[in-house]
Amino acid sequence: MKGYYKNPLATRQALDKDGWLNTGDIGWIAPHHSVGRSRRCGGVIVFEGRAKDTIVLSSGENVEPLEIEEAALRSTLIQQIVVIGQASWTPSFHEDQRRLGAIIVPNKDEALLAAKEASVVDADAVDLSKEQISSMLYEELRKWTSDCSFQIGPILVVDEPFTIESGLLTPTMKIRRDQVVAQYKEEIANLYK
Numbered sequence: 001m002k003g004y005y006k007n008p009l010a011t012r013q014a015l016d017k018d019g020w021l022n023t024g025d026i027g028w029i030a031p032h033h034s035v036g037r038s039r040r041c042g043g044v045i046v047f048e049g050r051a052k053d054t055i056v057l058s059s060g061e062n063v064e065p066l067e068i069e070e071a072a073l074r075s076t077l078i079q080q081i082v083v084i085g086q087a088s089w090t091p092s093f094h095e096d097q098r099r100l101g102a103i104i105v106p107n108k109d110e111a112l113l114a115a116k117e118a119s120v121v122d123a124d125a126v127d128l129s130k131e132q133i134s135s136m137l138y139e140e141l142r143k144w145t146s147d148c149s150f151q152i153g154p155i156l157v158v159d160e161p162f163t164i165e166s167g168l169l170t171p172t173m174k175i176r177r178d179q180v181v182a183q184y185k186e187e188i189a190n191l192y193k
Contacts (some may be wrong), residue, residue: 055085075140080105082180098154105161154191
């Protein structure tokens with residue numbers, strides 16, 4: 001496209017000076033190799049996340065939460081997760097907010113089953129305490145995200161899944177990160193106290 005019809009401002013926002021469309025995606029192009037298994041992958045575009053999702057820590061480091069979230073979701077105990085940092089919920093921060101945090105919707109049935117198998121609770125238990133679930137989730141995060149560039153610090157465990165009806169999921173089932181952060185703003189602030 002040459003631009004938005006009779007809308008130069010929208011055109012400037014969407015197209016750069018060289019005519020490239022700014023999609024807001026972050027990625028890279030795989031290099032060409034002459035040998036090895038990756039020789040056929042050269043030139044492929046690798047999608048890594050969305051620019052609007054980037055978390056900037058107080059240290060100035062940029063974090064793409066998608067890598068951490070995808071790694072954490074390999075755990076059967078985690079149903080949904082949103083990685084947060086101080087920039088994702090407030091412009092002001094405290095000294096210990098250089099860490100990432102997470103809002104997690106646990107898979108309670110899987111957690112209870114895992115707790116019974118590990119003899120953490122009695123075989124006839126029907127529920128886990130919030131502390132037991134949090135402890136299990138921390139362990140799962142350590143296990144599944146250990147190879148990630150950044151690690152999760154404090155977590156907020158929430159009971160209600162993110163849904164389309166609650167406005168926390170898009171119709172295409174993507175988590176509306178900004179809406180989740182807005183809904184749990186006070187609880188997130190308490191994570192860093």
